[in-house]
Amino acid sequence: MTWLSSYIIFIYLVLAVAYSIVTPIGRGADEWAHYWYAQFIAQHGRLPLNPAERETAGYKSDWPPLYHLGAAAVTAWIEIAGPPTFKYRAEPEYIRRQIIPAPRSEAILHTEDELFPWRQEILVWHVGRFLSIVFSLGTLWVTYRLALEVFAGSKVAGSRGLPGAEHPAGERGSEGAGAQRSRGAEGHGNRAPRFTLHASRFTPHVLALTCVAFLAFIPRFLFTGMLFNYDSLTLLIASLFLWLGLRIAKGYYPRWGFWGLGALAGLALLTKYLTALLPLEIIFLAFISRGAGGHTPSGAPKGGRGGGESLVSPSPPRSSAPLLHLGQAILAFVLVTSPWFSYLLVNFNEVEAYGPVLGIIAPLLRGDGSDRTVEQIFAWVSGGQTPPPAYIDQQHYSFWQLLTQFFATFWTNPINQPSLLDGFIVAMTLIALVSILGLVLWWRSTLASSPASCRLLLSLLLLHCSLPVPLMLVRLFGARDTLEAVQGRHILFLAGPAIVILLVWGLSRLTPHAPRLTFQALIGLLLTGSILQLLSMWQNYPAPLPVQTTPYPVVDAVTPPVSVELPGGAAAVAAQVEQVDAALRITIFWRGGPEPAPEDYQMELALMDGQGQTRASWLGYQTQARYPTRVWEAGDTIRDEAWLPLAGLARGDYDLRLRILSQSGPVVDWQTLSPYTFTAPVAQPANESNTWVLWQEGQVVSTPPLLRERTTAQFTSADFSSPSASLQLIGPDAVSRTAATAGNGWANFVVGPEWPAGEYRWQPEGEVVLRVAPSQRNFQLPMVTHPLEANFAGQVKLLGYDLPQRRVQPGEGLPLTLYWQGLRWMGEDFVIFERLLDNEGMAWGGYDRRAKENYSTLFWAPGEIVTDGFAVPVDAAAPSGVYHLSLGWYRRAGEQADSLAIINPATGQPTESTAVMIGPIKVGGPPSGITMASVAPQTEMNVTLGEQIKLLGFDLANQQMSQAVPVTTPRLLASSPLYLTLYWQALAAPQTDYTVFAHIRNAAGETVAQKDSPPAGGVYPTSLWDAGEIIKDEISIPLEQIKPGQYEVVVGLYDFTTGERLPVAGVADGAIVLRLFEVGQ
Incomplete structure (x- = not known):
């Protein structure tokens, strides 16, 4: 048993640590909110005391703090003053960081600061995650003890079985003294049939370890159990609560058992409100369970070691003092939770706003008002004194979608669809259904002969598993995305041990003749799923961005012989040139400038021979646009890597040259970066089907890669004699696209943002060369009811608008859809102004905004069509009459606004006009006197x-x-x-x-x-x-x-x-x- 348990724990720890390292910081559910909460406590040595401090501490700071107190305690010693520092995406002054595409939930840019060795805030994260792993490890230990409580005893023997005949030799020894005492008790004449929950071929210890392995290797348990959030501690406390409940149900701890249950329920509530229904189990145990008093009628003693005692019949009488037990539990619960609720009432009561009753309930129920479900409940409780949360367009799903979401998030951490884990999810769900069938069949076949204690254990496990369901159903009516409300992880991280025990129990009843093979196959399947989950995260989570807020430990780097400085002040500080197999890797290290760059630049490299001919070339956006130039900041050190294929080159001396290109031409013309002597020719890569081969990171790719916009596709010919001037890629739209640069035997394509997603070939019916990933951008103008053209300073063009109605009442919003087109990559965050003007030119509505409210012009691509629908607010005091809407663009110039002039299409010169007039629009009634x-x-x-x-x-x-x-x-x-x-x-x-x-x-x-x-x-x-x-x-x-x-x-x-x-x-x-x-x- 020792080596098997050690093996399970070792594998779990390896996988959990691997999950923690592979998963980017903040990628788990609400991890950032938990981090901010814990950091506030660590920095201030206390909880937030007012709404302003809660705002600083994050939206989870109105939740119970037990996990966060622990996380703060183990991380308070870490100095967090950077660098390295996090690059938060949502900070308004750093809106350029949002140029980098990322899921909406991403709070930061993931940079190479996150790589080992960890320092400052990054170290805090990993220490906090390791704390969660420790809590999850504790849950596995409790699961083992829980399973022993359930699986102790021997198989159902019926009325003819005697205790001594029921046990194989191995089991007889494992029961310990408790079983011997039970047999002694039966000698007093109570020779009733006994029951077991396990198959005869396995000891309780093996079944318990099977349960541990089952839980440990569920990919969702591995993932969520290592996150910087309260789920791991919640599950540990809830599992301890269930273990103690099972022990009490079996007659242990008569004096302090219910005190312990109340205390554990309180601790669980101080960790997560989802555990609020745990006291229902206390009520169940107090009124339904067997007595916890000194001796059973059969003479079985009240003591004994956990896990080895069998359950005997007939059942002892029920407790004579359920109310006393409830009183003990309630008092313990109140003692544990009263400091938290006192803190809420003292610091966050809303008596002045809602009176003494609702004012006291408010901080206990609604917190800081960030939870829509809670806000709706409070609005209902208040009888309308507080308005319900604003209406949202709730996303609706079919029952099948909700069901598949439940099981997908119970077994795994879904990242993308389709997933490597889809088959695993189906298999585990089918196994769970089969296990449930086994439980049902067992229940029906042994209902008459099973003692009450067996039914009690099963009922308690089922009750524990069902506790999260009511709160999940309530959230269905308040959450914007109902898929979030039905995630299976909510049940797993309250009742995980109980669930796996029930599943193992059910499987053991259906496979009595081959239990070892069954459980070995089950654990093997779970391990396979865990590894697939790890591989899925490894493949789908993007690599850290090639930037650090601390200098790189550059080895064998050289300072460029000439100064290379970009507009905005960014400069090249070091370069590395090294041959890696069949290619030359060139790494340029840049230092961010004091001002942001006006656009994203491309770097062109050329390896020139003695005759001045380019023998190898690279052209691509700096860092392949993963960390584009416009995002570079002061204090950044950027690692910009490019590759030059060497296959087919002759020995000799070459010059490595560099230049930087903007949209309009070179900003840094050709500079010699370093000489290079090529001494060992590299063989041409084997290429049977194509004349041209595609390179990525210095290697020839054998399968068509998936490229995103602004990525370079680097090609070389097999014999350096194929003409490249006419080389063209044909996309799914049947449009031919030429290379950005090409020479004798080489060509560089740069995937444009306008390239449609799909497969690209040299010939229409030829082999696929590469694939382009889908993009959220649109380059097709939809049907426009009012087309027009207005070019704002060569940056943005208005192509038309839809005005579905020309009438609006004061105080309402006028629906309007504008159709914009970006004319270039923009280096500024331009702002739209709209003014609803009367005939005197006075403004009675409108506001300043970004397109689509948050789609900054920094994000637009040349030619991109931006459909911008919104409602123009109308002043409630606007007099009736006819109005026109004046709209245009401006740039912020300190506290001033510098409007963009409209270009005369005939001359191409700016005009004095800076606005387009849309109308007429009727506000209220007709003009006076008409x-x-x-x-x-x-x-x-x-x-x-x-x-x-x-x-x-x-x-x-x-x-x-x-x-x-x-x-x-x-x-x-x-x-x-x-x-x-x-x-x-x-x-x-x-x-x-x-x-x-x-x-x-x-x-x-x-x-x-x-x-x-x-x-x-x-x-x-x-x-x-x-x-x-x-x-x-x-x-x-x-x-x-x-x-x-x-x-x-x-x-x-x-x-x-x-x-x-x-x-x-x-x-x-x-x-x-x-x-x-x-x-x-």
Whole structure:
């Protein structure tokens, strides 16, 4: 037993430490929040005392602190003042760090500072993780003791079996003195059938070790059990609680057992609130379990060593003092938890806000308000005194998705799909179902003969396993992502030992004839899954970024013979050149400059022979854009690595040259980095199918690699004679792409951000050469309802917009979608401004923002289409009227804003304009004085135009507006304009801005005078009219150029864009004749 247990523990420790090292810092669930909480305690020597300190300590600082107190205690000795320091991605002043793609949960950039030897904060993390491993190791020990409690005894023998006949020789010895005492008790006449939970071929110790190995090698236990969070300690305390409960159920610790249960339940609650239902087990034990008193009726003594005692029948009477036991547990629970709850009530009560009752409940229930589920519960408890959390668009999933998520996160740590572990998850889930079947069959077959103690143990294990379920179900209604709420790890890290005991129990009942093979295969499968999980993390977690906040321990490095400095101040400080197999590895070490670089630069290397011919070449973004130049900071030391293939080169002396390229050309022209003497020719790589071979990190790749954007694909020809000028890669879009640089026998392709994901070949039907990874970028412009082009300073172009509605009420938001296009890689975080302007130019809404709220222009690629949907906020005090939205871009210049000028497309020069106007937009009602409730026109018409607008009538006047023209045919003076007032009524909400035409025609039908203008002088466009509104439209037509004679005035509406008139029934040209009149001198 000793060597087997040592073997299991050794393998567990090796795997757990490997998991800890391979898993990047902060990658586990909420690890950062636990780290910040523990660090606050370590630095201040206490818990946070007010909301501001809680904000500093992280969003877990309202949770119980037992784990964090322990983590702070074991890490307080570590000096954390850097360097090395963490590069937090979310810090506003370091937004450039977000140029590097990373999962949303990543709090930092993972750099080579994290490599061994660990120092400062990195050391804190690993010490904290090792503490979690110690707690998990303790859980494995408790699992062993738990399993011994359950599996002690011998197999079910039925009424004919005698104790001595039930045990193989090996088992008889393993039972110890407790079993002998039980047999002695049976000698007093209580010769009842005994039961066992294990197969006869295995001793309880072997079954217990099987349970330990089962739990130890579950990949999820290995992963979560080593993280810097409270799950490992939670499971340890919950397991101790269950162990003590089983011991009490078997009659041990009558004097202090329930005191211990209460204390352990309190400690569990001080670790994680998910354990809040553990007291239900105490109630169960107090009222349902056997008595814990001195002797059983059969004379079995109350003492004995753990794990070796068998359970005997008949059952002893139930305890006569359940309330006393409950009182003991409650008192212990209160004593343990009262310091924490007192701290909450003293420092975080909300009595002033909610009164004495809710004010006391608030800090106990809702904490800092960061948990949506808790906030919803508190809103319900408060009866509406506190509003529920803001509505979220909850993600919904099918039952199958929820079920697969549960099992995937119970057995493994899913990283990507499809996964190496999919088959393992299916296999383990099927094994679990088979084990459950074994338990059910065993229960049905032995229900009548099994003693009550057996059913009690099974019931207690099942109750323990079910405790997390209610809280998980509650979270389903508050979590944004329900997949998070149903993760199986929540059950594993409260009831893991109980679950594996039940599964081993069930399997042992179904495989009584081949138990050894069964359990060996099970442990082998688990070990395979653990190793696959480790390999999956190794493959999928990206390598640390090639940068340190401390200098690299550079060996055999040389200082560049010439100064190489980049815009922003970054400079090359050292270089290493070494041959590795068939390639030359060149490593340039850069020091970050005081200012950020305006763009990401490319480094070009050339190995030139004595005739000045380039024999090997490299072109790629610095660090392959993994840590691009725009992200470099003062204090950084960047390791930039490139490779030059040497295959096929002749012996001789070469010059290694370097230059740095920007988007517009060299920023550092060719410089000699170092001479290089090539003494040992390298054989050409074998290549039967292609003339060209692809290199990665100095090696020829045999399978098509998956490349991300801005990665270099380096090719050489097998004979250095293949032409490269016409070398082209054909992508999945059938577009040919040429090399960025090419020469005699070599070519460098740089994967552009616009390259579509998929396979690339030399010929359309040829072999796959490389694959390009999918990208979140979009380069296809969708359908735009209002296309336009506005080029802002050659940086960003507005391609159009969607304005689904032109009406909005004060205090609401106006939905708008803008379509932007990046014109280049940008080195600045430009900001959009939007201002909702009235006719006087006063702003009544809008705000400054990034595209898509957080998609900085630093992240955009040239040609990328950014669909930017949002709602323009409208001031609640905005008066009714017609508005226009002014929008543009600016750069921050200290406390000032420097707007980007719009480029004239004809000349390419900046204009004085810095904004685009979108509109018109109706806020509230119509402008003042434009509409009328009712009218009594001089002449009624009631003519309908295009089923949209009706002309109710008109007024006609000459000389003065107040002088109405008589009803009879008027005679007008040419020296005075014709004043025409039209009364329009909207029959529906028009979708077009129409223009009114008012023409004066002579007897021949010729237009001799006219006035075309939007209704109401453009103050109230027709697209904003609401059905039923009556609009007063005043028009003035000069008559000075009209000769005396008879004329008619006609009016109508037309679309200014197309010239198409609204039709009028019975009128061919859509012109409504208002009246005949004469013009005199």
